[in-house]
Amino acid sequence: MPTHAERNDATPHVSFRKVWKTYDGENPVVRDLDLDIRRGEFLTLLGPSGSGKTTCLMMLAGFETPTGGEIRLGDRVINSVPPHKRNIGMVFQNYALFPHMTVRENLRFPLDVRKLPPGEIDKKVKRALDMVQLGDFGDRYPRQMSGGQQQRVALARALVFDPELVLMDEPLGALDKQLREHMQIEIKHIHETLGVTVVFVTHDQSEALALSDRVAVFNKGFIQQIDDPATLYEQPANDFVASFIGENNALGGYVESMHGERCQVKLDNGTRVQASLGNPLRRGDRALVSVRPECVRINAQSLGCANRMGGYVREVIYLGDHLRVRVELAGRREIVVKAPAAQHKHRFDMGDAIHLGIDPEHLRVLGMAADA
Amino acid sequence: MPDVALALPDNPGAARTVSLKAQLRRAERRKKLKYGALIVPLVVFLLLTFVWPIAALMKRAVDNPEVVAAFPATCALLRGWDGRSPPDDTVFATLANEMAATRGTPVFASAAKRLNMEQPGFRSLMMKTAKALPPAAGRSAPAAGRSARAALIAADARWGELAAWQLFARNASPYTARYLLASVDRKYDDAGHIVAAGADEAIYVKVLKRTFGMSAVVTACCLLLGFPLAYLMATQPARVANVLMIFVLLPFWTSILVRVAAWLVLLQREGLVNQALRAAGIIEKPLELVFNDIGVYISMVHILLPFMILPLYSVMKGISPLYVRAAISLGCPPIASFWKVYFPQALPGVGAGGLLVFILCMGYYITPALLGSPGEQMASYFIAFYTNQTVNWGMAAALSAILFMATLVLYMVYLRLVGGQESASRTT
Numbered sequence: 105m106p107t108h109a110e111r112n113d114a115t116p117h118v119s120f121r122k123v124w125k126t127y128d129g130e131n132p133v134v135r136d137l138d139l140d141i142r143r144g145e146f147l148t149l150l151g152p153s154g155s156g157k158t159t160c161l162m163m164l165a166g167f168e169t170p171t172g173g174e175i176r177l178g179d180r181v182i183n184s185v186p187p188h189k190r191n192i193g194m195v196f197q198n199y200a201l202f203p204h205m206t207v208r209e210n211l212r213f214p215l216d217v218r219k220l221p222p223g224e225i226d227k228k229v230k231r232a233l234d235m236v237q238l239g240d241f242g243d244r245y246p247r248q249m250s251g252g253q254q255q256r257v258a259l260a261r262a263l264v265f266d267p268e269l270v271l272m273d274e275p276l277g278a279l280d281k282q283l284r285e286h287m288q289i290e291i292k293h294i295h296e297t298l299g300v301t302v303v304f305v306t307h308d309q310s311e312a313l314a315l316s317d318r319v320a321v322f323n324k325g326f327i328q329q330i331d332d333p334a335t336l337y338e339q340p341a342n343d344f345v346a347s348f349i350g351e352n353n354a355l356g357g358y359v360e361s362m363h364g365e366r367c368q369v370k371l372d373n374g375t376r377v378q379a380s381l382g383n384p385l386r387r388g389d390r391a392l393v394s395v396r397p398e399c400v401r402i403n404a405q406s407l408g409c410a411n412r413m414g415g416y417v418r419e420v421i422y423l424g425d426h427l428r429v430r431v432e433l434a435g436r437r438e439i440v441v442k443a444p445a446a447q448h449k450h451r452f453d454m455g456d457a458i459h460l461g462i463d464p465e466h467l468r469v470l471g472m473a474a475d476a
Numbered sequence: 477m478p479d480v481a482l483a484l485p486d487n488p489g490a491a492r493t494v495s496l497k498a499q500l501r502r503a504e505r506r507k508k509l510k511y512g513a514l515i516v517p518l519v520v521f522l523l524l525t526f527v528w529p530i531a532a533l534m535k536r537a538v539d540n541p542e543v544v545a546a547f548p549a550t551c552a553l554l555r556g557w558d559g560r561s562p563p564d565d566t567v568f569a570t571l572a573n574e575m576a577a578t579r580g581t582p583v584f585a586s587a588a589k590r591l592n593m594e595q596p597g598f599r600s601l602m603m604k605t606a607k608a609l610p611p612a613a614g615r616s617a618p619a620a621g622r623s624a625r626a627a628l629i630a631a632d633a634r635w636g637e638l639a640a641w642q643l644f645a646r647n648a649s650p651y652t653a654r655y656l657l658a659s660v661d662r663k664y665d666d667a668g669h670i671v672a673a674g675a676d677e678a679i680y681v682k683v684l685k686r687t688f689g690m691s692a693v694v695t696a697c698c699l700l701l702g703f704p705l706a707y708l709m710a711t712q713p714a715r716v717a718n719v720l721m722i723f724v725l726l727p728f729w730t731s732i733l734v735r736v737a738a739w740l741v742l743l744q745r746e747g748l749v750n751q752a753l754r755a756a757g758i759i760e761k762p763l764e765l766v767f768n769d770i771g772v773y774i775s776m777v778h779i780l781l782p783f784m785i786l787p788l789y790s791v792m793k794g795i796s797p798l799y800v801r802a803a804i805s806l807g808c809p810p811i812a813s814f815w816k817v818y819f820p821q822a823l824p825g826v827g828a829g830g831l832l833v834f835i836l837c838m839g840y841y842i843t844p845a846l847l848g849s850p851g852e853q854m855a856s857y858f859i860a861f862y863t864n865q866t867v868n869w870g871m872a873a874a875l876s877a878i879l880f881m882a883t884l885v886l887y888m889v890y891l892r893l894v895g896g897q898e899s900a901s902r903t904t
Contacts (some may be wrong), residue, residue, distance in 0.1 A: 165805060188804045200802035201541075204820045213816075214806035265807065 114158040115179070117301050118164065118269065123173035125159050133159045135325040137173070141303060146295050148304045148312040151322030152348070152426035160270050160322075161305050166190050177268065193262035193348025195272040199254045201246040207233070207257050208242035214265040232264040235294065252283045259291065264299065272304045276311065288314050309349045313337065321345050339382065343470050346394045353400075353439040354392045359385050359469065369393055369469055378410045391469045397442040399466035402429070403451070406461025415439075417456045422449075431458060493657070529844070534880070540652035543644070546587035547574045551648035554641070557789075560666060563641050565625055572609055572624040577605035593868075595643055605631040642666050655874035660684070680858070684878065687855040690772065690844075691837035695784075697777045698833045699826065702784035710792035721789075728782050736846050739775040740766060743847075772848040779843060780836055784829035790826030824894050831890050835883050850897035855879055 116173045117183055118141040125134040127237055141147050149157035163175060164169040166187030174181050182190060183223070201210050233239050234254035246254055255275060262270050272291075277292040292315055295302050306312055312319045314331040320330040329341040340346035343354060350402040357371040362381070369391060370376050379393055406412055418438065419430040427448055429441045441460065510755045557563055578584040584606065592599035608631035628635040635641075646652070646664055657663055657670060661678035667670045672678065705724070708716045709717045727735060742748045743765035750762040765771055795818060803813035841856040848854070855875055862872035 167801060167804075186810075188807050188809050191807065192805065194802070194805040196798055196802055198796070198798065200796070200798040202799060202803070202817055213803070217806065217808045217812075263805065395497070 116176075117143040117145075118303075119176045120160070121174050121176070123160075123163065123175060124171045125156070125163060125168065126171050127420050132171075134163075134170075134264065137213070137325075137327065139320065139327060139330070141301060144299045145317040146236060146292075146302045146304065146315060148306060148316040148319045149322055150306060150309060150312040150319050150348075152307060155322040157305050157320075158227055158273060158320040161273055163341075164269075164303065165192055165271055185377060187345055190380065191265075191268050192269055193267035193270040195258050195262045195270070195275040197268060197274045199246070199258040199275075199278075201254055201257055201261070206243050206245055207238065207249075210246070211242075211261050214261065218265060221360045228264055232260040235263070235297075236260045236290075239384055246286065251279050251311060252287060255287055256290070259294065262295070263300070266320050266349055267300070269303065272302065274306055275304075276306075276308075284311070286313075291315065310423040313349070321348060323348070339468070340394070340470065341349045342383065343392045343394065345411060346392075346468070351397050351440065351442075352394050353397060354394050355437055355439070357385055357393055357441075359389045359391050362387060364369055366464060367469055371435075373433060373437050373438075375434065377414055377467060378464040379411075379466050379469045382468040383389060383471040385469060385471055387472070391471060393467055393469055395439070395462055395467050397428075397440045398426075399462065400439065400441040400444050401461040405447075406459045409461030410464050411467060413460050415458055415460060417454055417458050420452070420454065429458075431460060433460075479753065496520075511741045513749060518522045530880075533873050534877050536869045537655050537877040538651045538653065539870065539873075540647060540654070541650055542587045542589075542590040543647040544650045546578050546583045546613070547571060550574055550644070554645040554648040557641075557645055559642055560638075562636075562638065567641075568625040568628055568635075572628060572838055575602075575606045576609050579609075591643060594647070598640075598643065601632050601640070605635070608632075627832070639666050642668065655870040659874040659878055660872060680855075680875070683855050683858060686852065687838055687879075688882070690769070690776075690854060691834045693779060694773060694837045695830050695834045697773065698781050698784040699830060701777065702781055702788055702829065703822075703826070706785050706792055707822075708791050711797060712797070723816035724782050724785050727778065732779060732842060735779060736775060736843050739771065739847060743771055743774065766847055768849045769852065772844045775843050775847050776837060776840060779840075783836060783856045785834065786827040787828040788822065791828070792822055793847060795821045827890050827894055832884055834886065838879050838882065 116302065118139075120137045121141040122135060123137040123139075124132055126132045133154075137156075137160065139160075148397070149160055150308055151157045159168060163170050166182070166185065170183060174183055176443060177190065177192075200209075202213070205213070208229055211229045212225055220228075229242070230239070237258055238253060238256055241249065241253065241257075246257065249257070255278075258275065262272075275291075276287050277288060288311060291302075304312075304315060313336075316333060318330060318332055319336055321328045321336065323344050329336060329345045331339075331341075336345065336349055340349060340352075345356060346352045355371050355373075357369040359378075360368045360370050360376070362368075362385075365380055367381055367385070368376055368381060369379055371393065377393060382394075385391055401409060413433055415431040415433045417429060419428075420431050421428040422445065424445065426445050427443045429443055429448075429452075430438055431441055432438050439460075485560070521560060547570075549688065553567050553570055554563070557567070575584070588599045588602040591602065605628060609627060625635075643666075646668060647656075654664065658673065658677070658737075659680045661673045661681045662670050663673045663677070705720070709720045709724075712720070740747075743766070744750070745762045747765070749765060750759075753759045754762065765774070799817045799821070800810070800813045803817040804810055808816065838854075839856055840854070844854045845857055848857075855878075858874050859875050859879075862868040862875070
């Protein structure tokens with residue numbers, strides 16, 4: 105059990121150094137990856153399918169070997185350590201509970217392999233079952249349990265042998281929405297209680313934001329940004345991160361002038377806007393101006409904003425707590441606005457002219473996503 | 477919540493449930509009948525071509541109609557006889573009567589033949605007695621009885637001995653366990669007890685042992701050869717698996733006779749295998765590869781291999797490779813993971829394939845008959861021998877019945893094992 109002091113240790117628990125992976129020798133799945141995972145943290149690898157996040161996880165688990173570079177666990181290089189000697193717990197996408205064994209036998213499995221004394225095995229199994237609130241289910245077979253229960257057994261099995269590190273490969277993908285949210289909270293609590301380092305893979309951005317201490321956003325084999333959820337959402341490093349995490353409006357333009365953190369951008373439709381710099385850019389650079397739909401103000405609220413523009417309402421969708429309004433700006437550009445329903449209900453309709461306002465701190469100028 | 481439930485009037489609800497259930501039953505019954513009608517032709521076909529012939533043959537294994545057909549009254553009397561004291565006069569009179577009535581008819585002849593099978597010489601005894609009997613023997617009861625006894629004993633002294641009557645009495649019932657006993661090397665002694673057959677008659681236990689033994693060896697070989705291939709097929713991508721599958725099925729599409737002939741050509745003393753081995757300098761004189769157990773094993777394993785691979789493959793196809801991965805991630809070395817996690821899940825396939833191969837092997841005829849040694853044949857050879865050459869349906873049927881029973885027992889064991897496992901994992 106790592107102590108608090110250890111958890112704040114400066115040396116990373118896991119580190120990837122210049123790791124490459126390719127399956128066919130031509131197309132790298134993971135390129136030149138540098139990644140430090142801190143002891144005790146909950147790190148999520150987030151990205152679309154094929155972005156290299158699962159490959160990273162499999163390299164860490166030992167089921168894939170890096171084509172180049174090295175992976176360290178603590179202070180030893182584990183490139184050539186076979187998976188069964190890594191002492192890393194893993195939760196698989198479809199749980200992979202052994203169907204011919206009861207829940208208890210499933211949990212005993214890693215302990216039996218380690219030849220622990222029987223008394224200790226029983227104690228650990230009981231503790232693990234209680235931890236996931238399945239104390240009475242020890243004699244069931246996996247197929248007699250619901251998806252959520254199986255998920256919890258898989259979690260308990262990955263934790264029961266006190267592994268150095270727990271990897272989770274889209275563990276909640278097969279559950280329905282409500283159960284998924286419930287399990288997210290449970291996983292978070294277990295992580296907080298045990299203080300074990302968790303590396304979690306998902307393509308669901310809301311899951312990543314809800315669970316993680318830090319999120320590494322993958323695309324095309326690169327880490328696009330690695331930050332805590334709030335930074336990731338509020339200050340996305342590039343266009344890809346901005347559009348992958350949460351909803352985003354992106355308008356193309358060129359940087360006209362810069363004043364410290366602020367700059368002026370001429371959008372493609374001719375409008376000039378004041379915005380804050382997200383990436384270091386130069387005058388005349390092609391850039392994307394990005395704004396979250398909930399940061400756009402409408403009509404009366406837009407008074408006093410530095411950037412004001414007009415448009416026509418093209419669509420209004422009522423979603424209970426808010427309205428989703430699609431607005432056409434000059435030059436046939438469209439942006440989506442999220443407006444609180446209580447304030448704006450019945451105030452406008454399709455085809456109405458409307459005023460929008462955006463504060464410069466919510467309008468971020470980003471370079472194009474890193475790419476090969 | 478309970479208050480609400482209590483407040484509800486529950487009678488109409490219950491009545492509706494009952495009528496709903498009845499409606500459901502009616503609807504289900506109609507559906508069942510409809511589906512049942514679809515398979516009626518198949519059921520009729522199977523009854524006529526499969527169930528009925530097997531049942532008829534099984535009956536042959538215990539059938540014993542000849543003596544009862546010729547001498548019904550005598551048989552009825554003998555069934556009540558104690559078998560130790562000489563039979564009384566009524567029996568003599570009845571037999572003499574019935575002999576006189578049936579002599580010369582085919583019924584009499586087949587009864588005589590049947591008794592002769594058990595005790596050589598009985599046929600001539602019957603013929604001789606029947607010829608010697610006066611036509612109107614035993615017309616009136618007690619005196620006729622005495623004279624019938626005298627007449628029979630006069631015709632042949634053996635009628636005065638218990639042995640002849642005991643033999644007669646053993647066949648006085650329309651069913652006999654004689655054939656079944658004979659096929660496990662047992663027989664009735666004169667007093668009607670079951671005893672071991674003499675050394676010269678006792679061959680079937682050996683034959684059955686050899687049959688089961690060879691089947692077990694062939695099954696084991698098929699499993700050893702088939703398991704890795706099935707595993708390979710189940711884990712390879714579909715393209716590779718399909719090519720492998722074609723190679724597995726290819727021999728399947730060739731006639732068994734052709735394949736057996738091919739093995740003969742390959743394995744004989746001057747065959748390709750021996751020639752190649754000698755040319756390579758591995759052996760000096762040709763190996764005896766055919767007309768012995770080796771030839772049978774080689775060809776049977778070859779013929780039955782697909783029956784092992786296909787069930788194994790179909791079961792293994794459903795086992796996710798993730799399980800082994802999970803076991804490895806839990807700290808179990810790869811080979812141990814395979815045995816602890818993959819193999820137990822493949823067991824139903826092993827059971828199904830093993831059962832299939834074993835059962836097929838037990839009843840295989842052509843291959844062992846052509847490639848095996850004449851002195852060491854399997855049970856199927858004797859069944860064919862009794863059917864085709866001596867026309868002893870009883871023995872053929874009895875040996876078949878034993879193979880059939882063995883098959884059923886194996887199947888039950890398999891069901892118990894697989895079913896037990898499944899029900900255990902379904903219920904708590």
